[in-house]
Amino acid sequence: xxxxxxxxxxxxxxxxxxxxxxxxxxxxxxxxxxxxxxxxxxxxxxxxxxxxxxxxxxxxxxxxxxxxxxxxxxxxxxxxxxxxxxxxxxxxxxxxxxxxxxxxxxxxxxxxxxxxxxxxxxxxxxxxxxxxxxxxxxxxxxxxxxxxxxxxxxxxxxxxxxxxxxxxxxxxxxxxxxxxxxxxxxxxxxxxxxxxxxxxxxxxxxxxxxxxxxxxxxxxxxxxxxxxxxxxxxxxxxxxxxxxxxxxxxxxxxxxxxxxxxxxxxxxxxxxxxxxxxxxxxxxxxxxxxxxxxxxxxxxxxxxxxxxxxxxxxxxxxxxxxxxxxxxxxxxxxxxxxxxxxxxxxxxxxxxxxxxxxxxxxxxxxxxxxxxxxxxxxxxxxxxxxxxxxxxxxxxxxxxxxxxxxxxxxxxxxxxxxxxxxxxxxxxxxxxxxxxxxxxxxxxxxxxxxxxx
Numbered sequence: 001x002x003x004x005x006x007x008x009x010x011x012x013x014x015x016x017x018x019x020x021x022x023x024x025x026x027x028x029x030x031x032x033x034x035x036x037x038x039x040x041x042x043x044x045x046x047x048x049x050x051x052x053x054x055x056x057x058x059x060x061x062x063x064x065x066x067x068x069x070x071x072x073x074x075x076x077x078x079x080x081x082x083x084x085x086x087x088x089x090x091x092x093x094x095x096x097x098x099x100x101x102x103x104x105x106x107x108x109x110x111x112x113x114x115x116x117x118x119x120x121x122x123x124x125x126x127x128x129x130x131x132x133x134x135x136x137x138x139x140x141x142x143x144x145x146x147x148x149x150x151x152x153x154x155x156x157x158x159x160x161x162x163x164x165x166x167x168x169x170x171x172x173x174x175x176x177x178x179x180x181x182x183x184x185x186x187x188x189x190x191x192x193x194x195x196x197x198x199x200x201x202x203x204x205x206x207x208x209x210x211x212x213x214x215x216x217x218x219x220x221x222x223x224x225x226x227x228x229x230x231x232x233x234x235x236x237x238x239x240x241x242x243x244x245x246x247x248x249x250x251x252x253x254x255x256x257x258x259x260x261x262x263x264x265x266x267x268x269x270x271x272x273x274x275x276x277x278x279x280x281x282x283x284x285x286x287x288x289x290x291x292x293x294x295x296x297x298x299x300x301x302x303x304x305x306x307x308x309x310x311x312x313x314x315x316x317x318x319x320x321x322x323x324x325x326x327x328x329x330x331x332x333x334x335x336x337x338x339x340x341x342x343x344x345x346x347x348x349x350x351x352x353x354x355x356x357x358x359x360x361x362x363x364x365x366x367x368x369x370x371x372x373x374x375x376x377x378x379x380x381x382x383x384x385x386x387x388x389x390x391x392x393x394x395x396x397x398x399x400x401x402x403x404x405x406x407x408x409x410x411x412x413x414x415x416x417x418x419x420x421x422x423x424x425x426x427x428x429x430x431x432x433x434x435x436x437x438x439x440x441x442x443x444x445x446x447x448x449x450x451x452x453x
Contacts, residue, residue, distance in 0.1 A: 002135070003016075003021060003022050003026055003135065004021070005128050005131060005132055005135075007021060008021050008022055008107075009124060009125075009127075009128040010120075011119060011120045011124075011308070011310070011423065012109070012117070012119045012120070012124070012308070012309060012310055013107050013108060013109045013110070013124075014030065014107050014108040014110075014124075015098055015101065015105060015106075015107030015108075016105065016106075016107065017104050017105055018052040018056070018104065018105070018106045019052075020104075022106075023056075024055050024056055024058075024059035025059070026131065026135070027056040027057075027059040027060045027063070027108075028059040028060065028062055028063035028066075028139070029063060029130075029131045029134050029135060029139060030060055030063065030108060030127065030131055031059065031060035031061060031062065031063025031064035031065075031066075031067075031094075032063040032064065032066060032067045032130075032134070032139060032140065033063075033126075033127045033128075033130035033131050033134070034060075034063075034064060034092070034094060034110060034127055035063075035064045035067040035068070035069040036067055036130060037123050037126045037127050037130065038092045038112055038118075038123065040064075040069050040091070040092045040113075041068065041069055041070065041147075042069055042070040042071070042072070042091050042147070043064055043069050043070075043071055043072070043091055043092045043093060043094065044071075044072045044073075044074060044082070044085045044086055044089055044091045044092075044093045044094075045057050045060060045061050045064075045071055045072070045073050045074070045093065045094045045095075045096070046073075046074045046075065046076070046077035046081065046082040046085065046093070046094075046095050046096070047075070047076065047077070047095070047096035047097065048076070048077075048078075048079075048095075048096065048097040048183070048184050048209065048244065048245050049076060049182070049183065049184060049187070049207035049208065049209045050096075050097070050098065050103065050105075050106055050209030051103070051209050051210070052106045052209075053096045053097070053106060053209070056096050056106055056108075057073070057094075057096040058073075060094060060096070060108070061073060061149050062149070063139075064147065065146045065147040065148070065149050066139075066142040066143065066146055066147075067140075067142075067143060067146075067147075068143040068145060068146060068147050069147040070147040070148050070149075070150070071147055071148070071149045071150070072085075072089065072091070072150055072151070072152055073149060073150070073151045073152075074151075074152060074153065074154045075151065075153070076184070076187055076207070077095070077154070077155070077158075077184065077187070077188075078184040078185070078187070078188045078245055078246035078247060078343070079095050079097055079099075079109060079184075079245040079246065079247040080158075080246065080247045080336070080339065080340065080341035080342065080343060080344075081154060081155065081158045081184075081188060082094075082095040082109070082111075083095075083111065083115040083247075083336070083337060083339035083340075083341070084115075084154065084157070084158045084161060084336070084337075084339075084341075085154045085158070086111050086112075086113065086114065086115045086337070087114050087115045087336070087337035087339070088154070088157060088158075088161070090113050090114060091113055092110070092111060092112050092113050092118075093110070093111050093115070094108050094109070094110050094111075095108065095109040095110075095245070096108055097109065097184075097244065097245040098244070099216075099243055099244050099245045099247075100215060100216045100217035100243045100244045100245075101244075102211070102215070103209050103210045103211055110123075110124070110127075111339075114337050115336075115337035115338065115339040116313075116317075116337075116338075117309065117310055117313050119310040121310075122310075155187070155188065155191050156191065158188070158191075158192075159188070159191045159192040159194075162192055162341070162343055162344050162347060163192070163196075163347070165333075165335050165336075165344060165347075166344065166347040166348055166350075166351050167351065168196050168197070168347065168350060168351050168354065170355075171196075171197055171350065171351060171353075171354025171355055172197070172354050172355075172357070173197045173198070173199065173354075174197065174198050174199070174237045174238070174350060174353060174354050175198075175199040175201065175234060175235070175236040175237050176198055176199070176200060176201065176236060176237060176238055176239065176240060176350065177201040177203060177227060177230045177231050177234055177236045177238075177239040177240070178200060178201070178202055178203065178205075178239070178240045178241075178242070179203040179204055179218070179224070179226065179227040179230075179239065179240070179241040179242070180202070180203065180204050180205045180242055180246070181204055181211065181213070181214060181215070181216035181217075181218070181223065181241065181242060181243065181244060182204045182205075182206055182207065182208040182209075182210075182211050182212060182213060182216065183207075183211075183216040183242060183243060183244035183245065183246055184207070184242070184244065184245055184246040185205075185242030185246040186202070186204070186205030186206060186207055187207060187246075188246055188343060189202070189205070189242075189343075190202075190205075192343055192347075196350075197354070198350070201230065201234050201236060203226065203227065203230060209244075211244070213226070214226065216242070216243050216244035217243055217244075218241035218242070218243055218248070218249075218250035218329070219248075219250065219328060219329065221258070223241070224239075224241050224250065224252060224258065227239045227241050227252060227256075228252055228256035228257075228258075229256065231252055231254065231255075231256045232255070232256045236254065237254055237353060237359075237360065238251060238252065238253060238254060238349070238350075238353060238360045239251070239252040239256070240252075240346050240349075242342060243342075246342065246343065247330070247340055247341065247342055248328065248329040248330055248340075248342045249329060249331075249342030249343065249345055249346045250329050251264055251346070251349055251360075253359065253360040253361040253364065254359050254360055254361060255361055257361065259360070259364050259368070260288065260327075260368055260372065261287075261325070261326070261327055261328065261329040262287045262288035262290060262291055262325070262327060262367075262368075262372075263288070263290070263364045263367040263368040264325070264329070264331070264345060264349065264364075264367075265283060265287055265288075265291050265325025265326075265331065266288070266290050266291045266293075266294040266295075266367035267348070267349065267352055267363070267364060267367050268323060268325065268331060268345055268348045268349075269281045269291065269294055269295050269298070269300065269323055269325065270294055270298045270367075271348050271351070271352060272322050272323040272333075273295070273298040273299060273300045273322070274298070275322075276322045276334075277299055278299055278300065278301075279300050279301070279321065279322035279323070280300065280301045280302075280303055280319045280320065280321040280322065281295045281300050281301070281302055281303070281321060281322065281323050281324065281325075282302075282303050282305055282312050282315045282316055282319070282321045282323070282324030282325075282332070283295075283302060283303070283304060283305070283324065283325055283326075284304070284305050284306065284307045284308075284311070284312065284326050284327065284406075285304050285305065285306065285307065285405055285406055285409060285418055286307060286327050286375075286418050286420075286431040287325060287326065287327050288327075288368075288369070288370055288372060288433060289369075289370060289416065289433060290367055290368065290369040290370060291325065292304070293369070294367060300322075303315055303319055303321065304405070305405075306405060306406035307326070307327075307406055307420065309326070309330060309332075309340060312324045312326065312330070312332055312340075313332065313338050313339070316332055316334065316338040317338055320334070321334060321338075322334045322335075324338075327375075327431075329342065330342075331344065331345035370433045370434060370435060370440075371433065371434050371435070371436055371437040371439070371440040372431070372432070372433045372440065373430065373431060373432040373433070373440055373444045374431070375429050375430070375431050376429070376430045376431075376432075376444070376448065377422075377427045377428070377429055377430075378427065378428050378430065378448065378451045378452055379425075379426055379427055380426060380427070380428050380451060380452075381426065383421040383426065383427075383428055384421075386428055386450070386451050387407070387408050387419055387421070387428065389450050389451075389453070390408065390410070390419055390447055390450045390451065391408055391410075393446075393450055394410045395410075397412075399412060399413055400412050406418070406420055407419050407420030407421060407429075408420075412443075414434060414435040414436075414439060415432070415433065415434035415435065415439050415440065415443050416432075416433055416434075417430060417431060417432040417433070417443055417444070417447055418430070418431045419447065419451070428451055430444070430447055430448065430451065432444040432447065
């Protein structure tokens with residue numbers, strides 16, 4: 001096939017439709033290019049439950065071995081389990097998954113040893129260039145001594161590491177409903193939760209990359225309807241929903257109400273600061289204002305970044321931060337090689353809830369302080385012109401400040417909003433937060449009227 005790599009090599013990963021946009025022959029070239037760019041003599045490779053994942057990951061391994069690298073296959077795993085393996089084994093790694101995308105998609109998330117990210121500016125562009133060259137001129141000849149391909153299982157070690165970071169031995173018994181969405185949470189949760197004082201109610205734990213029950217994207221409210229109903233029906237203490245590759249975790253309380261990821265970020269930040277007093281916590285610029293407030297209240301230093309995991313991870317490495325969180329339910333830990341792991345965040349929530357007698361809704365109330373719009377997308381013909389119109393309408397008002405760290409952020413006394421262009425679509429993304437619902441709605445509606453004029 002003649003693949004258009006500009007369509008499948010994204011800012012942080014490879015992702016596209018199989019076999020229309022890429023296939024095993026291309027995966028083999030990616031394996032060879034990954035080894036050449038990272039100069040690795042050994043790598044680790046894992047995959048999710050999608051029907052195309054075993055074949056693609058095997059082809060990648062063959063390409064890597066042909067360039068002389070030994071390959072450790074860890075088989076079925078979550079993305080954060082692959083990051084664990086990369087950190088634990090100190091090897092570059094590749095995870096075959098398309099996260100929450102539909103079944104026909106697949107992709108590769110790559111990292112250097114210690115789970116350091118590989119993105120457009122940290123090797124992915126070089127990998128793409130090599131693959132394009134070899135696609136057109138033919139793959140390079142195998143080296144004289146190819147690498148060996150072996151298999152190992154890291155699930156138990158992954159679970160043990162997570163549980164060493166959060167002590168759940170003394171928590172009160174909790175009933176927790178977990179919706180794995182037929183994704184990799186169905187593989188990891190039973191091992192991580194084994195022996196803990198938890199009554200587990202599993203939903204959709206059968207590994208099925210065709211996602212027969214709902215999309216494995218818990219940020220879409222339609223995909224947590226079943227979980228919310230089951231939590232109420234079971235009288236459970238909380239519910240957890242994982243995305244397809246189980247690196248993100250979404251939480252609902254005992255009433256079946258969604259808990260904003262910003263509130264989870266603030267809760268976990270407070271717990272991490274109790275372990276590491278005075279530490280730095282990273283948050284992106286569209287997380288709730290409650291996050292930097294809670295960080296300061298607990299003696300920490302908040303650092304604000306652009307949206308996107310590469311920016312979070314870069315700032316964590318630069319500042320030595322102990323924790324980072326995003327509005328998208330990605331949670332990053334220094335104790336996890338600065339990588340994101342929804343499972344570790346879930347354990348923190350369970351420990352916090354089980355360490356006291358109150359409900360989860362009462363526990364998170366102190367971390368959920370503002371009214372938020374959620375992300376609202378608008379299709380626009382000219383992103384720059386629409387943004388300029390909004391800037392012009394607000395910038396000269398008394399007490400209003402603006403910045404352009406990522407899109408346009410405008411802040412008043414008791415409200416703020418961020419307007420960001422999509423990198424891939426003619427969209428502007430709006431997030432608004434205010435002290436109360438009425439103020440939020442007023443600001444939201446004014447901005448949208450300007451954007452959509």
